[in-house]
Amino acid sequence: MKQIFIILLLFTTTISIAQVQHNFEKGPENTNCHELPPEFANHNEAIKALTSTTFRLKETLSISKHLNPQALRYYSCDGKSGYLVAKETDSTYQVYPQIPYKLWQEFSESKDPVYFYKEKIKTQYSKLPQ
Structure with missing residues (x-):
């Protein structure tokens, strides 16, 4: 009986330790964002660089x-902020460079993303030249 109790106690302890949740973020050492230029000449250059870069988000x-x-x-x-490619x-x-992450969250949770894009992003933020 003692053996069953000890095994049960060890099993319960192991389960509670295993349930710890981790929310790992990619740190700067796991991205190559530092290789992005400070500005892009046009949207084609930006898209090429963005699709080949490892981002945190x-x-x-x-x-x-x-x-x-x-x-x-x-x-x-x-x-906190980033690039939006539409x-x-x-x-x-x-x-669109310099889009706040909070705006992206609002956009992605919007009931009408087309309207949100036209009213809050397209008219209020600068896009890169063609």
Whole structure:
């Protein structure tokens, strides 16, 4: 009986230790954000660099193939601000630097992301030149 109790006690202790949750963030040492130039000449240069960089935070939102924008990606080195790449059509992309992460969160939780994009991002933030 004592053996069963000891085994049960050890098993319970192991389970409670194993349930510790970890929220690991990629630190600067696990990204290559430091290799990004401070500015991009155009959106093609930016897209090429952004898609080949390892970011701390990278999120995607697909909307619809028939709406504008069709999809968006958010890239951030520090988790506070980052780049927003909007796929407006199959061949048209817009890149918006310096988009706050809080705005991206509001956008991704919006009931009408198309309206949010047009009213809060497209009209209020500067995009990179074509």
